[in-house]
Amino acid sequence: MARRAVLEFWYELASTYSYLSAMRIEELAGAAGVEVRWRPFLLGPIFAAQGWNSSPFNLFPVKGRYMWRDMEREGARFGLPVKxxxxxxxxxxxxxxxxxxxxxxxxGPTFTKAVYAQEFGEGRSIAEPAAVAGILKGLGLDGDAILKTASAEPNKTRLKAVTEEARSRGLFGAPTFLTDDGEMFWGNDRLELAIAWASGERPGR
Amino acid sequence: MARRAVLEFWYELASTYSYLSAMRIEELAGAAGVEVRWRPFLLGPIFAAQGWNSSPFNLFPVKGRYMWRDMEREGARFGLPVKxxxxxxxxxxxxxxxxxxxxxxxxGPTFTKAVYAQEFGEGRSIAEPAAVAGILKGLGLDGDAILKTASAEPNKTRLKAVTEEARSRGLFGAPTFLTDDGEMFWGNDRLELAIAWASGERPGR
Incomplete structure (x- = not known):
């Protein structure tokens, strides 16, 4: 049996457009027979390396204003609340x-979607450990124990390695989709194309 | 008879993604019964105002590398050559x-498409007056006379006013589509949605 195609889904939990992809990717990938590998990472260090100390949507306010209006429209299109x-x-x-x-x-995926739903669906904080523990508990998980393991040195070190991997593979934003054969697709607007590519489609050839 | 919906198409002749829109907009808008208003403008002054002295695709090279690969794929998808x-x-x-x-x-639209075809379809220069005159002559127009009028003071002043209009209406990139009712859509990825909006569609409502 052929190995199943895998699509890496790199997302930043503070990223608005990553929210739209996280809520849609399982259904779209499932329908195409593509397996999703969830890859959370931090954009902050990557932005900092190009001289940005905040989200580009704050650094460039006209772009930020547009983004929120676009998110509102895109949310309506996908049936997702945006706050x-x-x-x-x-x-x-x-x-x-x-x-x-x-x-x-x-x-993992359920937690990620719950974080996004609270943050961008309801407009509530996901920043404090108590907020994160609350999300875990809402999923019936042992929030305190998981937080403790997540904040221990081995996992912190792993997150640094993941951030370095993101940089070395040329990521500059989120969401980003990487295929088995090394194609990169950036942005929620490319989710469908990334899945199509992963499943073997080559448009126009 | 109801007034026909108009969509303003703001484009920068040095912009790669504007090329993809310029080559597609007439067919898509025509099918939707939407009239296109072609609005050429200069992005340079807008980028300069936010501290950029070149294309963001040069200032942020990882993003630039991605953009060219994305253009290649998008060109293949739309049947457009990319060089x-x-x-x-x-x-x-x-x-x-x-x-x-x-x-x-x-x-006007024919000239715009000829510029893009030479620049991004064939990878040839469109910078020098002679190159622009050559494109005009290729369309059977009086290149020298048109260049002279275009370079005269009234038209130069008008271009400055257009750039100021772009800034005052919140444009930050190209292509940008503006509808009669004040909606802004940014990027070739939003062309279809902009046309749908202009023709009265409101997804998800």
Missing amino acids: RPDPFPQNSLVATRVALLGAEHPW | RPDPFPQNSLVATRVALLGAEHPW
Whole structure:
């Protein structure tokens, strides 16, 4: 039997457009027979390396205003609620450590989607450890124990390695989709094309 | 009879993704019964105002590498050739002055598409007055006379006013589509949605 195509889904928990992809990718990939590998990472260090100390949507306010209107329209199109959390961007460090741990467990994708739903669906904070623990508990998980493991040295070190991997593979934004054969697709607008490519489609050839 | 919906198509002649839209917009808008208003403008002054002295695809090289690969794939998808001109971005000042003049004449869209075809389809220069005159002559137009009018003070002043209009209406990139009711859509990826909106569609409502 042929090996199943895998699509890496690199996402930042503070990223608005990653939210739209996280809520859609399982159904689209499932229909195409593509397996999703969830890859949480931090964009902050990558932005910092190009001289940005915040989200480009804050650094360039006209672009930021457009983005929120676009998110509203895109949310309506996909049937997803959109509410801006305050502050934006949220500090995603604690939640990302947990998502990284979760990527090894069946609850990983569910946790990620619950984080996004709280942050961008309801506009509530996901920054404090208590908020993250609350999300885990809402999923019937042992929030305190998971937070403890996620904040321990081995997982923190792993997150640094993942961030370095993102940089070395040329990621510059989120969401980003990477195929088995090394194609990169950036942005929620490319989700369908990334899945099509992963499943072997080559448009126009 | 109801007034026909109009979609303003703001484009920069040095912009890769504007090329993809320029080549597609007439067919898509025509099918939807939407009238296109061609609005050439210069992105340079807008980028300069946010501290950029070149294309963001040059300032952020990892993003630039991605963009060219993405253009290759998107070109294949739309059946459009893609070849990188050297240098990139091309100086689009002379061609934009002519396109602005052309926006008042039937030859405007044809000229714009001929510029893009030479620049991004064949990877040839569109920067020098001679290159622009050559494109005009290739369309059977009086290149020298048009260049002279385009470079005269009234048209230069008009281009400055257009750039100021772009800034005051919140444009930050190209292509950008503006609808009658004040919606902004940014990027070739939003062309279909912009046309749908202009023709009255409201997805998800």
